[in-house]
Amino acid sequence: MGSVITGSGIAVPPHLVTNHDLARIMDTSDDWIRSRTGVAQRRFVEPGVGSSDLAIQAGLAALADAGLDPGELDLVVTATMTPDVQAPGIVGKVQHGLGAGAVAGFDLRQQCSGFLYGLDLADAWLTSGRGKRAIVIGAEVHAGYLPWGETWPIVLGAPGEKADPEAYARNTAHRAWSVLFGDGAGAMVLEASDAPGGVLGSRLRTAGELSDLIRVPGVGFSRRPYIDAEQLDDDDHLPVMDGGGLYKNAVRLMPEVVLEVLEQCDLTASDVDLVVAHQANERILAGVRKQLGTDAATVPSNIAEWGNTTAGTLPILFHELRQEGRVEPGMLVCFVAFGAGAHWGAVLYRVPD
Numbered sequence: 001m002g003s004v005i006t007g008s009g010i011a012v013p014p015h016l017v018t019n020h021d022l023a024r025i026m027d028t029s030d031d032w033i034r035s036r037t038g039v040a041q042r043r044f045v046e047p048g049v050g051s052s053d054l055a056i057q058a059g060l061a062a063l064a065d066a067g068l069d070p071g072e073l074d075l076v077v078t079a080t081m082t083p084d085v086q087a088p089g090i091v092g093k094v095q096h097g098l099g100a101g102a103v104a105g106f107d108l109r110q111q112c113s114g115f116l117y118g119l120d121l122a123d124a125w126l127t128s129g130r131g132k133r134a135i136v137i138g139a140e141v142h143a144g145y146l147p148w149g150e151t152w153p154i155v156l157g158a159p160g161e162k163a164d165p166e167a168y169a170r171n172t173a174h175r176a177w178s179v180l181f182g183d184g185a186g187a188m189v190l191e192a193s194d195a196p197g198g199v200l201g202s203r204l205r206t207a208g209e210l211s212d213l214i215r216v217p218g219v220g221f222s223r224r225p226y227i228d229a230e231q232l233d234d235d236d237h238l239p240v241m242d243g244g245g246l247y248k249n250a251v252r253l254m255p256e257v258v259l260e261v262l263e264q265c266d267l268t269a270s271d272v273d274l275v276v277a278h279q280a281n282e283r284i285l286a287g288v289r290k291q292l293g294t295d296a297a298t299v300p301s302n303i304a305e306w307g308n309t310t311a312g313t314l315p316i317l318f319h320e321l322r323q324e325g326r327v328e329p330g331m332l333v334c335f336v337a338f339g340a341g342a343h344w345g346a347v348l349y350r351v352p353d
């Protein structure tokens with residue numbers, strides 16, 4: 001018994017923000033962001049919209065694409081690092097919003113690798129006979145992390161307004177990470193199948209010694225109380241990122257794990273038709289291409305349009321590639337991600353005929 005992807009879908013948040021918009025509220029430029037990251041624009045939800053809302057939207061689209069009724073699902077897996085509330089996670093809301101029955105639901109929080117871990121979990125569930133149909137959804141609303149406060153209306157296009165110097169300075173202090181992220185969600189439906197192909201293998205990795213590369217230091221339960229005004233004043237609720245450290249590890253570990261999963265399946269890099277890689281930075285993708293000896297047709301990118309949507313990147317990219325007709329029967333696809341935790345890994349998939 002194996003598992004195959006039978007549907008995909010995405011949710012597209014309404015507010016499109018370009019690099020030029022960001023340059024109105026901080027010391028940055030379209031040229032800097034494009035050349036260092038590859039990002040040209042990103043999308044944001046309305047306040048009040050959570051990652052569960054995007055997840056439901058993407059999930060319903062994927063179910064429709066698969067021709068499945070939500071009541072036929074046996075498993076719902078959601079991955080997000082931006083849940084609607086501190087607790088519980090979003091999977092209950094998503095299961096209910098999709099109209100699935102009282103099925104098993106997992107909340108995963110492997111950040112950029114969350115969807116990949118979900119793919120592996122769903123495949124393990126389906127191939128072990130625990131269920132027949134699963135949905136895996138990666139969804140993020142990063143807008144809540146962004147420290148833009150009263151400058152949000154300017155970013156969203158309020159004509160003629162300028163950021164006051166204090167807000168401009170604060171936004172600039174957070175520019176290295178804040179320009180990277182966007183909101184978005186993607187979903188895949190997986191079904192148990194005896195047909196040849198489907199998920200062939202996976203390698204998942206975790207290394208806690210790399211957990212300082214990107215993290216949110218405050219608003220956690222090693223503190224009493226877990227949130228207070230001091231943490232907020234110190235911006236401890238916002239991400240802290242070692243961009244260079246992330247870059248170096250991502251460029252090394254993603255190709256390495258791709259080669260490991262290929263070897264596990266008696267395949268080589270030249271067998272791979274598509275590498276659907278986490279979209280954190282175009283320069284990281286260029287490094288992955290170089291290490292694997294391949295090109296942008298094999299390791300495609302959509303970071304220019306979306307920015308980094310963390311758990312959303314893999315299913316959004318895969319859905320777009322399917323829509324463009326670039327995922328063909330018989331192709332060998334490798335999903336690969338690296339991110340906060342640090343968690344990384346690769347899942348190898350043969351598109352069924």
Ligand code: ACO
Nearest residue numbers: 028032036112175176179214243244246247280281339340
């Ligand atoms: N606009 C203009 N200038 C900026 C900006 C900005 N948005 N951000 C930083 N700079 C400045 C810095 O202050 C620095 O200035 P200085 O030389 O005067 O000190 C200069 O640009 C160079 O900064 P670096 O940090 O050396 O720039 P680098 O080329 O390394 O790019 C970046 C930084 C884009 C963050 C890169 O390291 C990167 O993308 N790393 C990977 C990040 C990543 O993968 N993040 C997410 C993974 S985890 C997850 O997805 C949840």
